[in-house]
Amino acid sequence: DTEVTQTPKHLVMGMTNKKSLKCEQHMGHRAMYWYKQKAKKPPELMFVYSYEKLSINESVPSRFSPECPNSSLLNLHLHALQPEDSALYLCASSQAPDSYQPQHFGDGTRLSIL
């Protein structure tokens, strides 16, 4: 069982909908990440939060809006997505962003845009 929990596991939404993906970890990790993974491709980094502050945004379109309410939670708010945004969205956490601590991944949310 993964120690990073993502909900929902599956999400189908229309292009005009607003939805949110949620990620939770209780390992005391202070760095959290969002990745996007298309079929048969490796994960691509989207955002990095370090001590609840956004530290890296890999030029992600504004229709994706991350939020880190506290050190255990990470959200990804979705609005006006496009069909090409359909993918597996992975959340990860690590002990700290300034160490060689490994990243622990959740099982992802499989998102389909109609």
Next chain:
Amino acid sequence: TQLLEQSPQFLSIQEGENLTVYCNSSSVFSSLQWYRQEPGEGPVLLVTVVTGGEVKKLKRLTFQFGDARKDSSLHITAAQPGDTGLYLCAGDNTGTASKLTFGTGTRLQVTL
């Protein structure tokens, strides 16, 4: 932009065979991690290597980090069906392991 090329892209072997997966780059990495991902799940960390020339063993898996820290290999001895999955190397050249670039992936299938 960092680029991590893995080879082979796909490998289908029978139980008991040995195999090696390669991860190559023109960039120097301060650390490199190997993950295995199974369908419907997130990547699971297998190992982190940080020193050039380092060799780490995890049961039947042997990981090596190149002397120049630009490449790595994963060798599996006597593969089993449970080894089936997508193997991903991931490198960091910021010294923080916070900005990983994943390799292109190697999909391994081990049959009875």
